Amino acid sequence: QVQLVESGGGSVQSGGSLTLSCVASLRTRGGYCMGWFRQAPGKEREGVAVVDINGTPSYADSVKGRFTISRDNAKNTLVLQMNTLSPEDTAMYYCAADLSAPPGTCAWYSGYHGTGGNLEGWGQGTLVIVSS
Secondary structure, rough: EEEEEEEEOEEOOOOEEEEEEEEEOOOOOOOOOOEEEEOOOOOOEEEEEOOOOOOOOEOOOOOOOOOOEEEEEOOOOEEEEEHHHHHHHOEEEEEEEOOOOOOOOHHHHHHHOOOOOOOEOOOOOOOEEEEE
């Protein structure tokens, strides 16, 4: 079982930057992947960026080149650096983990669209608002 707590959201103008953090309280069971997901009003939850146990990242096409995900396994933390933000990035951002993801499968979650997978630990989320 995992509990995740997100922080770092806020309001910025288009072109600005924000850094989101996620702290996980969990019992590891071997390899797992962690990632950031977001949900805008009226839209399904979608994958933003994920990283596997080895630190290999995968990104949704919409954020490639702008967002960077990183993790510290020793501290069970996950960070999302978001640059060149646009109003289309406005959403509630969540982190979640798949504790049983087989090696090589974590990247699938970067294309997540609300169903499937074995994500757990959804927290309250942190709100990001980007104004034009």
